[in-house]
Amino acid sequence: MRRVSFRLPADEKEELLDALMPLLPNGVRERTVEDAAIELTTVAAAPPTRAALETAAGRVLAAWEERDVPADWRQRRARFGGGAFLVGERVLVRSPWDPPAAAGVVDLVLERAGGGFGSGSHATTRMCIELLLGLDPVGGAADLGCGLGTLAIAAGRLGWGPVVAVDRMGGAVAAARENGARNGVEVAWEVLDLESAQFPLAELVLANAPPPVHARVADALRASSASARTRHVIVSGVVPAELDVVAEDYAVAGWTASASLVEDGWAAALLEPAGA
C-alpha cells in the first residue's frame, strides 16, 4: 500500500477537494497542521500520481510525501495514529492501536467492545471530559450509563474516587471492566438499568445518556437533597433542544447550569446546586 500526503491552505480546502475527491476513491484523512494549513492523507494500492492530482487541483500540492505502508490498519495506526481524540490538550482518548499520549497528557486507552459507547469519536464524550477538566476532584464519581467506562476512567485518572459506574448493557460493562484494568483505575462496575433500578450518586455525577435517564437522575437528586453530597453533575447525550428540557427537570431538583458546550449538534452542561 502507498500512503500519500500533502498540504492545502485551510481556506481553499473545500474548493480544492471538489477537484481532488473524485480521484481519491479511498478518501482522505484531514489533519490541521498549522493554523492555515490542512494535511490530507490517502492510502491506496495504486493512488493517483502527483501530476494527476496537481493537474486536477490546478496548483502545486505542498509538502508532498509518498511512502510504502502496511496494509493492516493496526500497523498503520501504530505508526501514524488516526483514531485518537485529544480533549482540552490534557486528555487523549485512544484505541490500543494508536500511539501513546505525549508526556504530561492523561492517556486513556479504550478498546471498543460489547456495543458500548465512549470511544471518544462522539462529541458528547469529549464535551463531558472537557467539563470534567474544569473541576477539582472533591470526592467520588458516579458514571451513569458508562458504556466503555470512558468517563469513569477519566474521573479516576483525574483524582476522583471512589468511582462507581453502571450501564444496562452487560457487554458494555464487561468491556468497561477490562478498560478500567487496562488503565489501572479502580471502579465498581455494575449492570443496572437506569430507567427502572435504583442507582448510586456521588460528589460528581456523570450522565452521558438520553433524556429519560436524565429525568430519573434529576428525580434521584431531588430525593437525595437532604443528604446533598452531590456537588457537580455533568450532563450530555442530548441535542441542544433536549438540553433545554432536561435542564428544566434538573432545575426542579434545584440544579442550574454553570457551563455548557455545543459540538457537532450535541450539547453538554455542568450543573451546580442553584445558588452555589
Next chain:
Amino acid sequence: MLEEVLDPDRAAAAGAALGQLACVLPQGGLLISSSRLVEFNVRATILIAPGLFRLDLTPQEETLGVITRPLGGHPVRWRAEQTTWDGYRDADGVAPLELHALFELSDGPLACWLHILSFTDRDAAAVHFVAKAELRAPPP
C-alpha cells in the same frame, strides 16, 4: 439545465474513479448508485451528481459525518428523514439513512432522494456503504 444534470453519461463519467453507475429512471429522472468501503475517520466521496452535489461520508466508531457538498450555484434545501437518523448506529441490522433535497434549477425544480445503507466491519475498522440518489421532477 435539467437535461444536463439528468444525463447518465455525465454522471457516470464524473464518478468513474469511484465505480459509480448511472441510468435513467423508468418514469424519468436519474438514478446514481455506488458502494464503497471506508476506514474509520476517513472522509470519502460516495456519490457525485455533477452540477448538483457530492456526497462525502466520514465514518467514525460512534457517529457518521455527512457532507452534501453543493457543486452548482442552485438554491437547495436538504432535510434528513428524522426516523432514519440512527440508522448508522443501529446494532440490530442494516438500517438506511435517508435525506431529501429540492434543487431550484433555472428551468424547474428537481427533487433528490438519497438512500444510504451502512454496515460496520469492526475487525477491518471500516464501514461498507451502499448509496443511491434518485433525481426527478417533484410531484405536482
